[in-house]
Amino acid sequence: MRIEVNGDPRDIKATTVADALAELGWAKARVATALNGDFLPSAARAGQTLRDGDRLEVLAPMQGG
Template structure:
């Protein structure tokens, strides 16, 4: 299915948010996710089903000042 991740289109085979993150290489537990503009907590990622056209934002903490 086609989804957008951080403003870039991707074709993925995963059906859940958790599986999509793994497929896309986001392995760090220290990331924040938003699906279609709504925050998704880590504990819910494996239960959230994706659909074609979904917009996913993945944010990682940055170090610095």
């Protein structure tokens, strides 16, 4: 399936957001996610299915000042 991840087209095998994060290397990372422009809480990732053409945004917190 082809989705957009942070603005880049990606071909993935995952069918849920949680599985996509694992496939893309963010399985253990503390990140915020949005699917098609809507915030997606971490507790909802395992149950949220992906469809061809979905837009997934993954944001990591940054430190600094």
